[in-house]
Amino acid sequence: MLGAGDLIDSAALAEFLFKCQFKFGGVRKAPEGxxxxxxxxxxxxxxxxxxxxxxxxxxxxxxxxxxxxxxxDTARWIREHVPVSARKSS
Structure with a gap:
């Protein structure tokens, strides 16, 4: 989905996520979960x-x-301060 942001209805997505909020904290997969x-x-x-x-x-x-x-901001700091060799996975 990266690079396809113009295909996302941000308002509808946010509305769905708000319906999935749990009143005591957290977010559910679906409103009834x-x-x-x-x-x-x-x-x-x-x-x-x-x-x-x-x-x-x-x-x-x-x-x-x-x-x-x-x-x-954190990603920029990592690129500026952490050597490339330290960022590579083993």
Whole structure:
């Protein structure tokens, strides 16, 4: 889906995610399910990558660098301060 952001209806996606919120914390896979850490993380990441149009300040999340799975500021810091050889997986 990377590079296909113009195909996402951000408003509809956010509306669905809000229906999946659990009143005591967390996000569920579907409105009738149970919240779990995986779907909570994915919901936050989704709203960071594709925020709904005209969202208020409470939805202004730091932009996510999807390659590094971290904020763009942190990814930039890693590129500037961590040697390439240390970033390669074994």
């Amino acid at each position: 149970s919240p779990d850490p995986y779907h909570t993380y994915m919901a936050i990441a989704t709203l960071s990558i594709s925020p709904p149009p005209n969202s208020d300040e409470s939805l202004q999340l730091a932009h996510l660098d999807v390659l590094w799975n971290t904020t763009e």
